[in-house]
Amino acid sequence: MKAKVYVTLKPSVLDPQGKAIKHSVQLLGFDSVSDIRQGKYFEIAMNGSVTEETARDEATRLAHDVLSNPIIEDFRVEIEE
């Protein structure tokens, strides 16, 4: 069982790193890009014995408590076989 956690800055939070990437990318001639925001991505391998429900609970708790800062970040959890 595998969990994927995506952590992104909340829309109201400034993302200077994304802004810097966007600026460079536009200088390089990628004209159709209007905005870039950077986030984090985690692939979590779970022991084979856990059920999908346990995996989702555990991954959500992990994302909330450890992998993200809930004050400035949102997260999303996906479970895969």
Next chain:
Amino acid sequence: MKAKVYVTLKPSVLDPQGKAIKHSVQLLGFDSVSDIRQGKYFEIAMNGSVTEETARDEATRLAHDVLSNPIIEDFRVEIEE
């Protein structure tokens, strides 16, 4: 149109950051976690006028040339309306 780019280390490349997270997480009692690998995640907003095909081409070129290091990293591109 929105593109999402996921950048992960190739499986053969060591991920010390992921190892450190895994170690901390196991000390905190998340027993079902057997491995964690960290990657990067980018949300790219495209100008409204581009077609899905152009958006995919542009995002793939961007991911290959700028957002990832093809020697040690893999990437995946998703396009969303």
